[in-house]
Amino acid sequence: MEKDKNMQEPKRCVIPIGPYHPLQEEPEFFKLHVDGEKVTGIDIELGYNHRGIEKLSEAKHFDQGIFLVERICGICSTSHPFAFVNAVEDLAGIEIPERAKYIRTVVGELERVHSHLLWLGLAGHFLGYNTVWMWSWKYREPVLDIFEKISGNRQHYAMMKVGGVRRDIALEDMPWIEKTLDELVKGVDMFKGAVMDDPVIWARTKGIGILTPQDIKEYGGVGPLARASGIDEDVRRDDPYAAYNMVDWKVQTWQGGDIFAKAVVRILELYESVKIIRQCLTRLKTAPGPFDLKVKEIPAGEGIGRHEAPRGEVFHYVRSDRANRPVRHKIRAPSYVNVATNEKSVIGCTISDALIVLAAVDPCYCCTERVAVVDAGSGKHLYNGNDLIRLSHEKTERLKKQL
Amino acid sequence: MKYPKLRELKHAVIALIKGPYTSKFPFEPHVPAPGFRGKPVPDTKECIACGACANVCPARAIEIVDRLETNPPQREVIWHYDLCIYCGQCERLCTTEKGVKLSAEFDLATMDRSTLWSKIEKELVICEDCGAIVGAREHLQWLAKKLGPLSSGNINLTYAEQQELNVSHDIKSGLKNADIQRSDLYRVLCPKCRHLVLVFNQTGKQP
Ligand code: SF4
Numbered sequence: 101m102e103k104d105k106n107m108q109e110p111k112r113c114v115i116p117i118g119p120y121h122p123l124q125e126e127p128e129f130f131k132l133h134v135d136g137e138k139v140t141g142i143d144i145e146l147g148y149n150h151r152g153i154e155k156l157s158e159a160k161h162f163d164q165g166i167f168l169v170e171r172i173c174g175i176c177s178t179s180h181p182f183a184f185v186n187a188v189e190d191l192a193g194i195e196i197p198e199r200a201k202y203i204r205t206v207v208g209e210l211e212r213v214h215s216h217l218l219w220l221g222l223a224g225h226f227l228g229y230n231t232v233w234m235w236s237w238k239y240r241e242p243v244l245d246i247f248e249k250i251s252g253n254r255q256h257y258a259m260m261k262v263g264g265v266r267r268d269i270a271l272e273d274m275p276w277i278e279k280t281l282d283e284l285v286k287g288v289d290m291f292k293g294a295v296m297d298d299p300v301i302w303a304r305t306k307g308i309g310i311l312t313p314q315d316i317k318e319y320g321g322v323g324p325l326a327r328a329s330g331i332d333e334d335v336r337r338d339d340p341y342a343a344y345n346m347v348d349w350k351v352q353t354w355q356g357g358d359i360f361a362k363a364v365v366r367i368l369e370l371y372e373s374v375k376i377i378r379q380c381l382t383r384l385k386t387a388p389g390p391f392d393l394k395v396k397e398i399p400a401g402e403g404i405g406r407h408e409a410p411r412g413e414v415f416h417y418v419r420s421d422r423a424n425r426p427v428r429h430k431i432r433a434p435s436y437v438n439v440a441t442n443e444k445s446v447i448g449c450t451i452s453d454a455l456i457v458l459a460a461v462d463p464c465y466c467c468t469e470r471v472a473v474v475d476a477g478s479g480k481h482l483y484n485g486n487d488l489i490r491l492s493h494e495k496t497e498r499l500k501k502q503l
Numbered sequence: 504m505k506y507p508k509l510r511e512l513k514h515a516v517i518a519l520i521k522g523p524y525t526s527k528f529p530f531e532p533h534v535p536a537p538g539f540r541g542k543p544v545p546d547t548k549e550c551i552a553c554g555a556c557a558n559v560c561p562a563r564a565i566e567i568v569d570r571l572e573t574n575p576p577q578r579e580v581i582w583h584y585d586l587c588i589y590c591g592q593c594e595r596l597c598t599t600e601k602g603v604k605l606s607a608e609f610d611l612a613t614m615d616r617s618t619l620w621s622k623i624e625k626e627l628v629i630c631e632d633c634g635a636i637v638g639a640r641e642h643l644q645w646l647a648k649k650l651g652p653l654s655s656g657n658i659n660l661t662y663a664e665q666q667e668l669n670v671s672h673d674i675k676s677g678l679k680n681a682d683i684q685r686s687d688l689y690r691v692l693c694p695k696c697r698h699l700v701l702v703f704n705q706t707g708k709q710p
Pocket residue numbers: 545549550551552553554555556557580596597598599600601602603
């Protein structure tokens with residue numbers, strides 16, 4: 101009660117305390133300043149979930165550290181290990197066997213598929229299309245089944261290893277995987293249709309939350325976010341690793357930089373990923389040799405590793421002094437730079453669009469639940485995350501009736 | 504507006520015919536794919552309590568407890584499932600390769616953390632002189648077998664082998680500060696005490 105009274109008093113700003121669920125990764129806190137319906141400013145606060153991963157990594161063997169960085173994020177749980185093993189292999193000058201390259205690529209791309217599907221579903225949910233949400237999670241499920249089959253778990257695949265991978269992909273599993281991918285492509289076709297021909301989705305996403313190529317350059321945006329603004333960059337092509345330069349695929353870009361473009365880029369990337377996986381599986385049927393080099397020692401030195409995670413470039417730096425643990429391990433994840441671009445994209449939007457604009461970056465959504473809307477003049481606390489979802493749904497309903 | 508509606512209708516009809524996509528878990532058990540990384544289950548017969556898995560476990564979920572006060576002294580290797588991340592490192596790097604296996608069991612949720620463990624208990628061999636731990640008895644026996652004839656240069660291993668055949672003496676532990684003699688070479692000693700016997704006593708020098 102007392103708190104409520106405080107809320108009514110005019111203040112510069114109100115900082116709502118909690119709920120900051122510490123169990124969800126990447127909690128971000130956005131404070132929107134609004135003037136009537138228009139967003140006039142945004143405060144982004146990070147660092148609610150500092151887990152000391154870099155320091156912890158210095159206490160783990162190179163082999164154990166992979167499991168640690170795998171747990172930085174639950175959705176892109178192979179991106180960090182991928183970049184980490186790239187860094188250690190760069191440090192030690194290891195060239196991994198062909199088979200391992202293909203397996204790593206398959207795992208990396210399967211992850212992109214399930215991560216983009218997850219984003220599509222949540223974007224649908226935020227727009228009030230809960231059907232799209234359920235569909236995309238339904239089509240995501242077989243991808244997780246593939247993971248369970250080849251790695252032993254739906255998430256946290258534990259496949260990466262310095263010098264190779266931990267598990268081989270068996271020949272007898274491949275027809276099943278290929279069949280599952282065929283089914284998946286049908287689902288992606290449907291999503292493509294849903295985004296491309298639904299006037300309500302057009303109305304909700306076109307011309308909203310625009311990031312110009314200049315904005316991307318200034319903020320250092322990466323991944324699908326940058327590619328949706330027409331910036332042609334992709335670590336997989338620009339600094340090839342694993343099998344990305346051994347298979348045929350294209351970097352997908354789109355013009356516009358609005359939410360529509362971001363959705364289109366992600367959907368097109370789904371096709372590319374499936375294409376890459378198919379080619380890798382075909383080569384794996386005949387690729388000879390070991391899938392692991394059984395590396396015993398890491399020399400002194402330093403190395404960098406990069407990987408194009410579903411959300412953009414993830415970067416790892418490792419320094420070793422010939423012991424079995426890194427002396428320094430620096431990690432930079434893509435969301436860190438991408439979240440900052442919200443400053444450009446969200447200002448000028450209406451509140452009902454703000455949520456999907458913030459979500460278009462594809463940070464972890466549980467985080468956006470912690471949004472608070474503050475009136476720019478009085479500093480009054482107006483909406484929380486759930487209100488924003490409601491507002492967003494209402495706008496979609498309105499549009500549905502109009503169209 | 505026509506297309507989206509038709510699409511939804513089509514999927515609604517499919518869903519009506521095919522029934523729900525979701526399964527009935529937990530009322531119907533889910534059977535994971537073979538090779539699933541579930542709860543690690545130690546094997547009392549195959550585990551030799553060497554403790555290698557505790558060294559490689561990234562989550563430090565495996566605890567080694569050495570109990571010197573019991574008779575005979577015991578080593579416990581305890582898997583804490585509330586800390587375990589089901590990575591499979593303990594299975595992959597197990598010394599005997601069979602000491603622990605990841606099972607298909609995944610539904611471990613409980614209200615009581617303290618029930619989430621399994622353990623192996625094995626007898627420890629301790630130094631006859633100072634009482635320090637030499638190793639688990641089965642670990643020494645495993646080493647002796649693995650080395651074959653090469654193990655006969657090592658008294659501790661020979662002893663373990665003989666004890667398995669029931670032809671060895673019992674360990675008299677805690678002969679602390681007894682004068683070290685040359686014949687002590689043929690007793691079960693920790694590396695430190697063996698060093699003393701070899702280096703100092705042979706030249707007539709007492710430690
Ligand atoms: S035998 Fe295997 S399971 Fe047993 S303690 Fe040694 S490494 Fe661990």
